[in-house]
Amino acid sequence: MDKIDRKILAELQSNGRLSVTELADKVGLSLSPCHRRLRTLEESGIIKGYSVQLEASLIGLNFSTIVFVTMKDGDKNTIAHFEEAIVDIPHIIQAQRLFGDPDYLLHVVASDLANFQKLYDEKLSALPGVERLTSTMVMKNVISNRLFPI
Secondary structure: OOHHHHHHHHHHHHOOOOOHHHHHHHHOOOHHHHHHHHHHHHHOOOOOOOOOOOOHHHHOOOEEEEEEEEEOOOOHHHHHHHHHHHHOOOOEEEEEEOOOOOOEEEEEEEOOHHHHHHHHHHOHHHOOOEEEEEEEEOOOOOOOOOOOOO
């Protein structure tokens, strides 16, 4: 990856809706070379996809929590079952496996406290292999969806 590829990535991070023509103009390439580089970045997996960032509160997701998960066991089978189960819960918008204790950090959204409690009681507390769940409310997002430093 060279300087031009990094420029392409920086531009797309800022605005994923750029046309190839606009992108080529911004990075100083003609259309064909820019398109080839873009396709190479996509095929290599550096560009995983294109998406839209939504404002959670404007789509009714006004409640945000972080849930720390401590597992009973750390064996391969338990971890696999837990990870398969959390994939099926759409309110978990990010999940990270951690070193040490706790084992996982889950970012969970809901419309309000009552809906989070229902989700917690019916889904989160029933996750396989879990010893303990600890949750905390998010007061304010200070940094979210930050662009990668390229």
